[in-house]
Amino acid sequence: MPLEIQTIDGCQTVCLTGALTVWEAADTWCALLPLLNSAGPLTVDLGAVEQCDGAGLQIVCQLLKAADAPERSIALSAPSDPLRAILERAGITASFTEKV
């Protein structure tokens, strides 16, 4: 899964696109981890995720945990419809910022 990273006014936005499955999970996480560890504000855009399995879901869960951590400023923008349906079926309740 290619990550698109934009930095505007010191705020990084990373966009996950396409499939987020066990085949892409390791590479995606490798790319995401440094961003999660960086100090600045970060927005993860989940609006273009088309496919997600159990492994991908765990990455979303890690992102949700990171977003909940008070010491970091991480926001998750609204997930795509397929991802939202998967989260619901998998029993993951989460709140997302609406995409602007």
Add this chain to the structure above:
Amino acid sequence: MDHQQAAYKVEAYELLSELETSLLELEQTPDNKDLVDRVFRAMHTIKGSGAMFGFDEIAAFTHDVETVFDRVRDGHIPVTTHLVNLALSARDQIKAMLDGTADADRGTGIIEGFRALPAPAADTAPAAAAPATADPEDRAAAAGDEQIFRICFAPHADLFASGTNPLALLDELAELGSCRVVAHTDRLPEPAAFDPEQCYLRWDVLLSTDQGLDAVKDVFIFAEDGCDLSIDLLAQGPAADDALPRLGEILVARGDVTPAMVEKVVQEQKRLGQLLVDAQAVRPEQVCAALAEQQFLEQTRRKCDPPAAAASVRVAAEKLDALVNLVGELVTVQARLSQKAVTDRDPELLAITEVVERLTAELRDHVLSVRMLPIETAFTKLRRLVRDLSGELGKSIELHTEGGETELDKTVIEQLNDPLVHILRNSIDHGIETPEQRRAAGKPPQGTIRIQAEHSGANVLIRIADDGAGIDPERIRAKAVAKGLLASDAEKSDKELLQMVFLPGFSTAGTVTSVSGRGVGMDVVKRSLEALRGGIEINSEKDRGTTITLKLPLTLAIIDGLLVQIGAEKFVLPLASVEACVELTRQDVADAHGRNILNIRDRLVPYIPLRERFAVAGAPPAIEQVVINQVDDHQVGIVVDRVIGEHQIVIKTMNTLYKDVQEISGATILGDGTVALILDVQQLIHGLDQAA
């Protein structure tokens, strides 16, 4: 094809073999619910794994068959011969799909056959049609009532590696009824330690369904080894309210509170028993008795839980073969070591050598036992053959098998299949008569074929006996003369004439059918068995039937042997047929007046002087040794100069130059690097018979 697809194929072939056995058994016992379940589960696994590994066509085809068997399981469709026929055809079609030789039209025809089966009338489905079951789980499943299950599904960390997507399982559960899914993320590690290819999530699912426990279990049928799973029936039917879980249980199950916390709070209030005792409603001993009863029930329930699946590992046959070869080399080296210890007369080395010898023998036995399979695996295929061929030829034939538990080396069983099929085809086609012919001959209309397997020394004997028309020696003679295989005035006994069926190109069948009678069968059978160091015998009685006996070695790799010496030559006799060793003096020879007969415990035992037989130069010692062998219910002695002792023998095949030397079945390399020939005692005796 990646290794997962290859693994699927291996598993699917095994499941198909199991499926065939179950279907044939089901035809005999149509009320056997376990067999219906087994068929359903096999289909379900073939379908589910097929879809997972990209065999979509197999998954789609199997889906329809599985659906029908689900209805059979519910008691909506009865088990009939027609259903079994369809299911066997479906099994063959799946096999053809795996082989890549499937005919799509045939598949469509089979599916249409399944769809034409009577559909259950939803409103009139007779409850009585469902088999009566006493088991509470079955009762719950068959009732069709709404049930609430709590499913705790905690995948193992390596679940993804098996290709299982837990979300697909949750979706399958959702298809069964209304679901409440709660995900637990407590096992997720810190980001730095997170490996996205390991599974950390776990789920609790509350499922309300009328599909029964079996349907819920089936969802996890090929994931159950990769997860911790518990499925509990929380409530059932109209009385569901009574069985609602307690608040504490729900909170614990959802992970909101720990059991310890609930326990602590509960401890602070008085227990029910104590409250009742305080209220003088019951006596303390009555509470104790009730608690004991509760404990007993709990223990009993635990005992009744099915045991964990037998731990087993799938190993490629090539790896086993490589292991056997290595053990073979080890045995040879061990023999050298033993020899060195004896030569050096070093007591310490001798003690070590004895231990090495014992361990090597144990290792050899264990490795060989891993390759041993019950011969039943070969018999199973024959049941289908008899069923199908007898139907095709309008004959009624019953197949009895005995000794299916007899074990044989994997390689032997694999190579035994074709000879057995040839022999059975001949029995069905030419041996057993039609019901009309049998009635006319005063026989029961149903023919019988018996296959018996039993151990006989280092061999396994397999007898295939039919009660058919038998073989007419005069027809064999006529046929042999017509084919130019026998002179018209040649004198041959009935036994000799029977042996002619093993000649290449010989066939006594009046007409060549698609089943047999091409005149290649028995010739091929004989050669196949000889290639296995085995043999074949035929006995037949006109109008009474034919018995064919196959003799096969237990293993093709390593045997225990008795090392003997004649002059400077060393030979090995298979130890399994050796009964005793006795001395033979010049006086004994003189007493027998030139006949090669020895009196052992008042029994006359013939013997073969091997030095003479193999024309070994030199004079025999004054006292020779006779090794007494038990062969086919007879005792026969083999005279040698010296008996050296027992040895583990790694059998090496001989060069093709020696293929015509009947008395030698192979060779082995001894500890000192010299070669010893392995004697085929039976052939030695046979050769003597012919010479006489």
